Structure formats: structure tokens, C-alpha cells
Amino acid sequence: QKEVEQNSGPLSVPEGAIASLNCTYSDRVSQSFFWYRQYSGKSPELIMSIYSNGDKEDGRFTAQLNKASQYVSLLIRDSQPSDSATYLCAAPNQGAQKLVFGQGTRLTINP
Amino acid sequence: GAVVSQHPSWVICKSGTSVKIECRSLDFQATTMFWYRQFPKQSLMLMATSNEGSKATYEQGVEKDKFLINHASLTLSTLTVTSAHPEDSSFYICSALLLLNEQFFGPGTRLTVL
Numbered sequence: 226q227k228e229v230e231q232n233s234g235p236l237s238v239p240e241g242a243i244a245s246l247n248c249t250y251s252d253r254v255s256q257s258f259f260w261y262r263q264y265s266g267k268s269p270e271l272i273m274s275i276y277s278n279g280d281k282e283d284g285r286f287t288a289q290l291n292k293a294s295q296y297v298s299l300l301i302r303d304s305q306p307s308d309s310a311t312y313l314c315a316a317p318n319q320g321a322q323k324l325v326f327g328q329g330t331r332l333t334i335n336p
Numbered sequence: 337g338a339v340v341s342q343h344p345s346w347v348i349c350k351s352g353t354s355v356k357i358e359c360r361s362l363d364f365q366a367t368t369m370f371w372y373r374q375f376p377k378q379s380l381m382l383m384a385t386s387n388e389g390s391k392a393t394y395e396q397g398v399e400k401d402k403f404l405i406n407h408a409s410l411t412l413s414t415l416t417v418t419s420a421h422p423e424d425s426s427f428y429i430c431s432a433l434l435l436l437n438e439q440f441f442g443p444g445t446r447l448t449v450l
């Protein structure tokens with residue numbers, strides 16, 4: 226099993242709808258989780274960090290963490306075409322500083 | 337948010353030459369920086385972890401003599417691709433570590449070796 230797994234998509238969502246991105250991880254020691262957005266040809270941009278169980282909201286973005294199920298998700302409300310990108314889930318590698326990234330989910334928002 | 341810069345943003349060089357890429361944390365000090373490489377339509381691949389004042393830690397399969405990393409100050413890490421060849425053409429991205437394991441990425445350097 227990969228350490229961090231994502232559905233690679235592509236995921237297509239109509240504009241204005243909620244986009245739901247999912248990620249599972251295998252390392253029970255992990256305490257922090259990150260969502261990055263990467264536009265084509267650009268570097269990743271950190272959009273959400275989450276450290277405790279439950280929901281964390283930032284604008285149109287909500288990260289959800291369930292450590293018992295080893296599951297972390299990202300919800301994007303009122304999706305916009307500018308949200309079209311690849312979304313990367315990441316977690317520290319066995320408590321170390323370096324991150325393990327999922328393979329990314331390609332999201333397309335259709336106008 | 338934390339800002340990380342890279343220079344140059346793109347470079348074209350001849351096969352056999354060396355290329356140096358700089359990564360700077362502009363508004364914070366970074367004891368630890370990371371270097372990644374990304375080929376088109378592929379995932380990020382971690383190349384090495386760079387720690388200020390000490391030797392870099394390379395990932396398995398990454399040649400340390402080919403990819404020289406220097407982290408001489410708390411705001412600057414450099415990656416030198418020595419004797420570059422066409423297969424080294426890629427998108428090189430650095431990141432700097434802030435608190436709580438958050439990594440902030442530079443804009444990347446696109447290297448093309450002719």
C-alpha cells in the first residue's frame with residue numbers, strides 16, 4: 226500500500242458545485258496533513274494544513290481529517306474554473322520532516 | 337504566507353556544462369530546504385533534503401556527485417547540476433520548511449539541456 230493515496234481522477238465538477246477530493250494514508254504516526262494545489266506548469270502552492278480531527282475551514286475550502294480512518298479530504302465549495310488544477314495530498318514520512326505526496330487528483334471545473 | 341524564490345526561472349544549457357539553481361526564503365529563515373524534480377505529467381520526486389551548515393541527505397537513486405547541494409545560510413540553498421545531459425532536463429523545484437512541517441515551494445526552474 227502506498228503511504229499516501231489519492232484518486233488520480235480526472236474529476237470533473239460543474240461550476241458552482243462542491244468538489245470533493247479524498248486522500249488516505251498508511252502511517253498512523255502522522256500528525257499533520259497538507260493539501261497543495263498545482264496548476265499546470267507551475268509549482269505546488271500550500272492551500273490547507275490540518276493537524277487535528279474534524280473540519281478546518283478557510284474561505285471556500287474545508288479540510289476534513291479522520292485519524293481513526295486514516296482519511297483526509299478537501300472540499301471546495303462554489304467551485305470556480307480557476308480551481309481547475311491538480312490537488313496534492315501530503316503527510317510527513319514516518320514523523321520526519323520530509324513529506325510524502327499522493328499522486329495528485331486532477332480537477333476540472335466546467336463553466 | 338511564506339515566500340520562496342528561485343533563480344533562474346528557466347535555463348537552457350549545452351550538454352556537459354554545469355548549472356546552478358538558487359533557492360531563497362525571502363521572509364523567514366529556513367534551516368531545512370528540499371529539492372524536488374518533476375517530469376511532465378508526473379509526480380513530484382524528492383531529490384534531497386538540505387540542512388543549513390551540514391551535508392545534504394539524498395534520496396535513494398539520486399547521485400550526490402551529480403547534484404551538488406549547498407545550504408550555506410538560513411535563507412539560501414543552491415543545487416548545481418554538474419555535467420548536465422539531456423536526460424537531466426526537468427522542472428526543478430525547491431521548498432523551505434516552516435513550522436509544523438509546512439513546506440512552501442519556490443516557483444521552480446525549468447532546465448533544458450541541449
